Amino acid sequence: MTIIFNWLGLAFAVLGLVFGWAICSMLGNDSEDVIMSAGGPLTAMLDLGYRVKKRKSVWRGSQGGSLFFLPAWVFGVAWFAIGVVRLVAGRIGT
Helix, strand or coil, X not given: CCCCECHHXXXXXXXXXXXXXXXXXXXXXXXXXXXXXXXXXXXXXXXXXHHHHCCCXXXXXHHCCEECCEEXXXXXXXXXXXXXXXXXXXXXXX
8 A cells, every 4th residue: 555645744734734824814804815825835844953953964855744655745835836826926917
């Protein structure tokens, strides 16, 4: 059986997005694109912080949190980029 994530990666993703949602809710804006823009960097910081503290490789998924065989910080950066693009596209479209 192939496992496509590890528990550390899942924890970083959930914590990053939950804290992103909490921050956005406290500020009064809990739209999906704002949550992605806030939670993505938190996810990346959690994973990169763990890897630096443990002196692990930044590029190898197995050395820290991973989702779909990629490091969790890659997903954090992608969520941030997608959130920013959606925010900008939404502002331009209105």
